[in-house]
Amino acid sequence: MTQLLAARRGEITPAMRRVAEKEKVSPEFVREGVAAGTIVIPANINHKSLDPIGFGKGLSTKVNANIGTSTSFPDIERELDKLQVVLEAGAHAVMDLSTGGEIDKGRKRIIEESTIAVGTVPIYQAFLENREKRGSMISMSGEDLFEVVERHCADGVDFITVHCGVTLEVLGRLKQQTRITDIVSRGGSFLTGWMLHHGLENPLYEQYDRLLDICLKYDVTLSLGDGLRPGCLADATDRSQIQELIVLGELVDRARAKGVQAMVEGPGHVPLDQIAANIQIQKTLCKGAPFYVLGPLVTDVAPGYDHITAAIGGTVAAAAGADFLCYVTPAEHLGLPNMDDVREGIMASRLAAHAADLVKGIPGAMEWDNEMARARKNLDWEKQIELALDPKKAARIRKERNPENHEACSMCGDFCAMKVVAEYLGKETESC
Structure with a gap:
């Protein structure tokens, strides 16, 4: 029994359920796609x-x-x-x-x-x-x-x-x-x-x-x-x-x-x-x-x-x-x-x-970018590195090119746009 034959019989296999879980879609959505041949597992x-x-x-x-x-x-x-x-x-x-x-x-x-x-x-x-x-x-x-x-x-x-x-x-x-x-x-x-x-x-x-x-x-x-x-x-x-x-x-x-x-x-x-x-x-x-x-x-x-x-x-x-x-x-x-x-x-x-x-418009794609935007606004470096496509590379560059415990980055130094605007507008950074 292949995934395709199972899907055509109306069966949702463990593999289909696992794919649905990862993709944030319903198992039935995955089954229908496999049955139609527009999705393969x-x-x-x-x-x-x-x-x-x-x-x-x-x-x-x-x-x-x-x-x-x-x-x-x-x-x-x-x-x-x-x-x-x-x-x-x-x-x-x-x-x-x-x-x-x-x-x-x-x-x-x-x-x-x-x-x-x-x-x-x-x-x-x-x-x-x-x-x-x-x-x-x-x-x-x-x-x-x-x-x-x-x-x-x-x-x-x-x-x-x-x-x-x-x-x-x-x-x-x-x-x-x-x-x-x-x-x-x-x-x-x-x-x-x-x-x-x-x-x-x-x-x-x-x-x-x-x-x-x-x-x-x-x-x-x-x-x-x-x-x-x-x-x-x-x-x-x-x-x-x-x-x-x-x-x-x-x-x-x-x-x-x-x-x-x-x-x-x-x-x-x-x-x-x-x-x-x-x-x-x-x-x-x-x-x-x-x-x-x-x-x-x-x-x-x-x-x-x-x-x-x-x-x-x-x-x-x-x-x-x-x-x-x-x-x-x-x-x-x-x-x-x-x-x-x-x-x-x-x-x-x-x-x-x-x-x-x-x-x-894939589920979760824009949410990932929005999380990163909030972390940048808050100068939350730990969160930014966690959310990065390549956390290892991001962490290495951050460590190598900035003074220890420096809130902004060495690119802007004391003139960090996020920090300056927040101070002049009287805004406090908010948590994500």
Whole structure:
């Protein structure tokens, strides 16, 4: 029994009740959203440490963080340290994108230690295992791919990114399309190489019902990946991207009919004035399925600051209806992120998510800002730090840059506007 099938039967599951409690909405609101497919609750039956979180319409905007080994940095202990940063920094999901070291062992440990939803991209491991066993990634078969998919799901992964929309028809359109960066999705590029080499259809598309059966067995949420997402502004919203999205919309329908939860992934690099249109197109073609976007990044020229370019785009996307933001770190386009990069990326995306939630009217969003405003008026530094998006950073800056027990801050010193106005108006500060 998946969350979706239970919701359609009128059943409010413990996971739905927990999501409702966190979101300050009624359990029935969550159940209706899950039944309609506009809310998903990634909750694999084998992920025992999970504290369920909902993603979708009417809920607060969520943030994902990526971790995982590479061939250059295969140490899983390093990634488990990053997981603790992810949890402490307040991300709502984590994806293990490992491509090096003991991938199975690392994934199991991440699932054991994570209280938030865990996602993976099984095709990475399927191709890498074939390279190790047979000397070529192209040697992978459909059976190899589905064996890895089931392995991930059986281990307790809550959602899987699968590039089902990269079809021979879509690739034919890509060949006719002039793109600067072609394909920047790693999974999309692996599949494209395999399909063009063998002249065969994408197994994830051709055997989609088999994929649905696996997800149904473990209640795994499909995250339908955008293998043709734009890798630069010039490639945004082109025919190849939209053709793939049309296919994904059809696959959302098939997943829902089967009782499998599904969300859809989106771009990528998108000019600021095209972001809202991208969200509207997705929501229309995919019938309101939760939308999971990478950024989007609004310029291509900011290596080292791409967490900021993504936060700008993420705010616009979420305000327009995107439900789930994949973080981007300062190391994007440059190298594997370290723990500081992970934290900065999460905070930038959480900031974008909250700014959008204020526009969406999400319960509790404006109340948080109002509490902070009152604390500032009262020069209540303890409360301000407690309410801060990143209390650790706020406390550190406050301590480092102000004299001990100084009521105002060193920016204004004796000329604190809050203090001066209160004195001249004869007002006493009030408690929150």
